Amino acid sequence: VKNLCLLSPDQIELGKMLVEMGQSHLFQQWTDAGVEDDKKKAFFDQVAKLNTSYPGGLASYIKNARELLADSKVGKSPYDGFTPSVPTGEVLSFCDDNFIKYEEAGVKEAQNAAFVLVAGGLGERLGYNGIKVALLAEATTGTCFLQLYIEAILALQEGSCRLTQGTFQKDIPFVIMTSDDTHTRTLEVLESNSYFGMKPTQVKLLKQEKVACLDDNDARLALDPHNKYQIQTKPHGHGDVHSLLYSSGLLKVWLDAGLRWVLFFQDTNGLLFKAIPASLGVSATKQYQVNSLAVQRKAKEAMGGITRLTHSDGRSMVINVEYNQLDPLLRAAGHPDGDADCETGYSPFPGNINQLILELGPYIEELTKTGGAIKEFVNPKYKDASKTSFKSSTRLECMMQDYPKTLPPTARVGFTVMDKWLAYAPVKNNPEDASKVPKGNPYHSATSGEMAIYRANSLILVKAGVQVEGPVQQVFNGQEVEVWPRITWKPKWGLTFSEIKSKVRQSCSVSQRSTMVLKGRNIFLEDLSLDGALIINSIDGAEVKVEGSIQNKGWLLERIHYKDSSSPEELRIRGFKINRLEQLEQTYSETGKFILKPQC
Ligand code: UGB
Numbered sequence: 001v002k003n004l005c006l007l008s009p010d011q012i013e014l015g016k017m018l019v020e021m022g023q024s025h026l027f028q029q030w031t032d033a034g035v036e037d038d039k040k041k042a043f044f045d046q047v048a049k050l051n052t053s054y055p056g057g058l059a060s061y062i063k064n065a066r067e068l069l070a071d072s073k074v075g076k077s078p079y080d081g082f083t084p085s086v087p088t089g090e091v092l093s094f095c096d097d098n099f100i101k102y103e104e105a106g107v108k109e110a111q112n113a114a115f116v117l118v119a120g121g122l123g124e125r126l127g128y129n130g131i132k133v134a135l136l137a138e139a140t141t142g143t144c145f146l147q148l149y150i151e152a153i154l155a156l157q158e159g160s161c162r163l164t165q166g167t168f169q170k171d172i173p174f175v176i177m178t179s180d181d182t183h184t185r186t187l188e189v190l191e192s193n194s195y196f197g198m199k200p201t202q203v204k205l206l207k208q209e210k211v212a213c214l215d216d217n218d219a220r221l222a223l224d225p226h227n228k229y230q231i232q233t234k235p236h237g238h239g240d241v242h243s244l245l246y247s248s249g250l251l252k253v254w255l256d257a258g259l260r261w262v263l264f265f266q267d268t269n270g271l272l273f274k275a276i277p278a279s280l281g282v283s284a285t286k287q288y289q290v291n292s293l294a295v296q297r298k299a300k301e302a303m304g305g306i307t308r309l310t311h312s313d314g315r316s317m318v319i320n321v322e323y324n325q326l327d328p329l330l331r332a333a334g335h336p337d338g339d340a341d342c343e344t345g346y347s348p349f350p351g352n353i354n355q356l357i358l359e360l361g362p363y364i365e366e367l368t369k370t371g372g373a374i375k376e377f378v379n380p381k382y383k384d385a386s387k388t389s390f391k392s393s394t395r396l397e398c399m400m401q402d403y404p405k406t407l408p409p410t411a412r413v414g415f416t417v418m419d420k421w422l423a424y425a426p427v428k429n430n431p432e433d434a435s436k437v438p439k440g441n442p443y444h445s446a447t448s449g450e451m452a453i454y455r456a457n458s459l460i461l462v463k464a465g466v467q468v469e470g471p472v473q474q475v476f477n478g479q480e481v482e483v484w485p486r487i488t489w490k491p492k493w494g495l496t497f498s499e500i501k502s503k504v505r506q507s508c509s510v511s512q513r514s515t516m517v518l519k520g521r522n523i524f525l526e527d528l529s530l531d532g533a534l535i536i537n538s539i540d541g542a543e544v545k546v547e548g549s550i551q552n553k554g555w556l557l558e559r560i561h562y563k564d565s566s567s568p569e570e571l572r573i574r575g576f577k578i579n580r581l582e583q584l585e586q587t588y589s590e591t592g593k594f595i596l597k598p599q600c
Helices: 009-020 037-052 057-073 097-112 145-163 183-192 240-248 250-256 272-286 323-332 360-370 400-406 431-435 446-463 497-501
Strands: 082-085 113-118 136-138 174-178 203-207 227-231 261-265 290-295 305-311 316-321 351-359 413-418 472-476 479-483 486-489 515-519 523-531 533-538 542-551 555-559 576-580 584-588 592-596
Touching: 009 037, 009 057, 037 057, 037 227, 082 323, 097 113, 097 145, 097 272, 097 497, 113 145, 113 240, 136 446, 145 183, 145 272, 174 183, 174 240, 183 203, 203 240, 240 250, 240 360, 240 400, 250 360, 261 272, 261 360, 272 290, 272 351, 272 413, 290 400, 305 323, 305 351, 316 323, 316 400, 316 413, 351 360, 351 400, 360 400, 431 446, 431 479, 446 479, 446 486, 446 497, 472 555, 523 533, 533 542, 542 584
Parallel strands: 113 174, 113 261, 174 203, 290 413, 486 515, 515 533, 523 542, 533 584, 542 592
Antiparallel strands: 082 305, 261 351, 290 351, 305 316, 472 479, 555 576
């Protein structure tokens, strides 16, 4: 290699390491010294980056890959020898006393938490040209997921200070893990929207690097098909978030600032912050080092199950077992029905929604031991049953929810089950695939994600005593969905059920065709009968009481087809646009008490 181009001592070391690790094939097509030297130097720059961005370096990556590929070739499962059982955790029921107690505790605890959004995924399955966090969560107000998350974190920040009679509001740290695919555009969305009201200093973007692809069972690194001087790379998975946080130094800063929790969440779940206060309350009350947010899961549902695994050698862990592995694991453990519902009508294993709450202290201790490395897996697509060659290159992957795999059996690992209608409606599938989902299974589309927000808000108001007319079934982009009244509110209007209940009076009613948008903190609904569209914008200092009967043509959902290129993509993807026929809209930008009582 030294004869092929002028190398620095560091580059010579990297070259030696590659040759020692059986990677001399990477240099086979290289031209003589003095030719294409710039491309050769670019090669070593890439190798240096691959070496520094992986815990233990590239040699460790190749070694791990060989071990995992050998296990995969013989069909060895990471769960061999483990017996599955149902773990312990907290099962919550929305708005009962237990839930309300945990919500209160969670909002108080929020000022001691940092929020981490894993947003490096490109969302191939969604087929959206933009980045997923910039996708509209709902078209009524045009709020995107990133705006929704930031406004919810800011509301938690204010609510936590208020509930603890704090003298000053602690800024809740917000980290976004990005990737080459999403970094620049995530920053653009933040900057062009003034960070949606959050201080720029509060937000940190950590970019995950890709990992080297592997061409065969000997873990030979694959060259980029279009450039013999570049190693082919692919994403390593959301598990990178742990090593990124560890190497960023942020964890120690947070610990010194008195923080106690780190909450990890995904890019497109518009319901999430309805579940976070209670879940954080469970973590703080039960002192869980790991708390997996979960929902009731039907057996065989395409959703991981939170499972206790106990090995004959004494090892035990509570982790997410992907649904396609849970059934064989249960059968091998002597459960003839495998993944089956129990008497509750649901699987005894809570459904993983991949939102985690980790206790900061033990988290730092664990990452100090592991360097942030998460147990990986490899999933090669073999050419044939001999499993000797791959159809295409593969790579090691890791998932953030596999963090507990390295924890000692003494670690306090639990879960919090929330009602699915309140907590979980991710947007992962494009319209075409969603329309083909077997009946009864979730669409996980932009359509279902938006409708789930209206349904959750309607059900919350019903529980608070408001008469909300039930849904009608409608079909958008080939998906039959429940269409509830289009009710949305800013997180600061109501973070907890108690807060929402304190702002509505029993005799309110909302018809199915109605739209209600509450963009303010102190808006109170009293004897309101709404049949049409009502939009209220108010500053925090304005206290607005809305009474009486409001009737107008309202805002209607107008169907559009996802292939109709004349409509914007963020509307096509959900299959409808909002036709704003008529509304009552009031803006209160002065401090004071106001009554909105339209003359009939
Ligand atoms: N993500 C990254 O930030 N970096 C990456 O390299 C990859 C993803 P997907 P996935 O909710 O039902 C997860 O692709 O991984 C981000 C759980 O593993 O949306 O297929 C990405 O931006 C699975 O157990 O989902 O499945 C997004 O925010 C189950 O819980 C997040 O990671 C499943 O979600 C998830 O990436 C689910």
